[in-house]
Amino acid sequence: MTPVSKTAAPANDLRGVNLYRVAIVGAASLMGKEVAEVLRDRHFPAVDIRLLDDDESLGQLEAVGDEMTFIQSIRPEQFENVDFTFFAADPRATRAKWETARDFGNTIVDLSSALEDAPDASIRSPWVERELIERGSGRPVPPQLQPGPVVVANPAATALALLALRAEKFAKIDRIIATVFEPVSERGQRGIDELQEQTVNLLSFQELPKKVFDAQIAFNMVARYGSGSQHSLGKAGERILRHYAQLAPGIIEPSLRVVQAPVFHGYVFSIYVETEGPVSLKGFSEALAGEHVTVTTGDDSPSNVSVAGQEDIVVSLEGDSQRKNGVWIWAAIDNLRVSAMAAVECAESLTGSRPKGQIQ
Secondary structure (H helix, E strand, C coil): CCCCCCCCCCCCCCCCCCCEEEEEECCCCHHHHHHHHHHHHCCCCEEEEEEEECHHHCCCEEEECCEEEECEECCHHHHCCCCEEEECCCHHHHHHHHHHHHHCCCEEEECCCCCCCCCCCEEECHHHHHHHHHHCCCCCCCCCCCCCCEEECCHHHHHHHHHHHHHHHHCCEEEEEEEEEECHHHHHHHHHHHHHHHHHHHHCCCCCCCCCCCCCCCCCCECCCCCCCCCCHHHHHHHHHHHHHHHCCCCCCCEEEEEECCCCCCEEEEEEEEECCCCCHHHHHHHHCECCEEECCCCCCCCCCCCCCCCCEEEEEEECCCCCCEEEEEEEECHHHHHHHHHHHHHHHCHHHCCCCCCC
8 A cells, every 4th residue: 555645744834934823613622633733733833722612621631732731711802813713613603603703803714614604705625726726727815814714625525526636637527426434523522422322332232322313323324314313414415515516616526425334533435437438547546646645556445444644535446347437436534634634724825814913
């Protein structure tokens, strides 16, 4: 297997230029912790990172770089003199607090998809944006004095759009059919806890908790949740397709099915691509490979376990036995890592709107 690249430093090193104050709302969440880690790994030039969350997490000690800091409550004054606020909380908390942060002049980066319909909001994926620029069909996002909230694209939409754009370099695509296996971490810590509790209770012959999914998820795969669930796999699929269409307009959209997998982290994809002419696996592989896409060969097969902590989309290819112009892509990504990477890259691209930060 070709080694997956480690987290890289920013393309344009911002250290020594300006220093920024950062807040993470939902700092105790899975996504909040991942954002804090990526900020450190990419050496984001933050002089101060405020960890904010609800009352249940107050006082919790978290690592930020080489230092330890406490999680504080989400009060209006916490957004004062802040440059970038990452919303990694659940959508309801984001909707309740984002306008306060905006009114204090914060640049908003939303990882909860709560602000898609907010005024001047944009759905972004820097990986796809760079691919479009290389194709000559996109251009860098210009600096804005008061940018609207940035909504980080769903990681599955990012993976599908980037693979489709790369596949088009090989040949014109006639059809894409994708099955997306979603991890329970897309439902946050409550999803993680419910899968864990279901697994333990099944093995001890006890009743299953079903507050999140209203269905058995442990040792099971489902195409829809129970009627009592507040979430929907159908809506998850609609959001993936909506983000896909906005990221790569004009590219053929996939027929999509989202399935809930009994795994904690990591998306896995089974993707069928049909092109106009016969497929050469070598040529198709060369078209896909590049920044953020690693193609494996031999007996290695990507999985949600093998991509944990990695930033790449890892894929393996197999020709279709019935159609010479068909190819199957088996792919996997770390959903939390890919989203956090995109969020921090979006903030890096927006430093032009805050050339001096709030530090005078």
